Amino acid sequence: GQQVMQIPQYQHVQEGEDFTTYCNSSTTLSNIQWYKQRPGGHPVFLIQLVKSGEVKKQKRLTFQFGEAKKNSSLHITATQTTDVGTYFCAADNYGQNFVFGPGTRLSVLP
Amino acid sequence: ETGVTQSPTHLIKTRGQQVTLRCSSQSGHNTVSWYQQALGQGPQFIFQYYREEENGRGNFPPRFSGLQFPNYSSELNVNALELDDSALYLCASSRGYGGGMSRNEQFFGPGTRLTVL
Numbered sequence: 001g002q003q004v005m006q007i008p009q010y011q012h013v014q015e016g017e018d019f020t021t022y023c024n025s026s027t028t029l030s031n032i033q034w035y036k037q038r039p040g041g042h043p044v045f046l047i048q049l050v051k052s053g054e055v056k057k058q059k060r061l062t063f064q065f066g067e068a069k070k071n072s073s074l075h076i077t078a079t080q081t082t083d084v085g086t087y088f089c090a091a092d093n094y095g096q097n098f099v100f101g102p103g104t105r106l107s108v109l110p
Numbered sequence: 111e112t113g114v115t116q117s118p119t120h121l122i123k124t125r126g127q128q129v130t131l132r133c134s135s136q137s138g139h140n141t142v143s144w145y146q147q148a149l150g151q152g153p154q155f156i157f158q159y160y161r162e163e164e165n166g167r168g169n170f171p172p173r174f175s176g177l178q179f180p181n182y183s184s185e186l187n188v189n190a191l192e193l194d195d196s197a198l199y200l201c202a203s204s205r206g207y208g209g210g211m212s213r214n215e216q217f218f219g220p221g222t223r224l225t226v227l
Contacts, residue, residue, distance in 0.1 A: 043200070
């Protein structure tokens, strides 16, 4: 079946440093979504990417969808303590299934 | 807040029992998806309901079943509980248009924490 991997599993950064998490699928995707889950909270939708090579920005967050639509990345510039949480990618396999990656847990040291 | 509510917030059951979890979707949403999230893992898709019909299912056994009502609220039923069923159960509502699973952004509820002893 479809597999979705995320790396790294954990990332500890000093406040102000940049952070990137990568999401890789074993199959070509119709779209990919990114969610953030704070400790003790529930996933919150961040963005959806649909087109090959698509890049979207939200303030300090930059999302990218790979040309082959099998991978994606989330980059945070100049992290803040409010960025703490687990970032999940969720892969849509053309409506067949919806698979969340295992997540990257980000901690930011002040 | 997303407007998606779930009840109860916490539940403790013993092995072999049955449980029903409830979810009220956000206003204007006609699709509800259920997820199981074990500690330290990503949400695992259980199934999705669109207009009272199941229109997508993940790799979960038949003892996981669901319902969606005309007001688009939903229930998740789990029979013959096992220890491994202990997890956070999340529902997420979205707008669907039929013809397959909804691919739109999902709004998650706060979850129900189920503990099976």
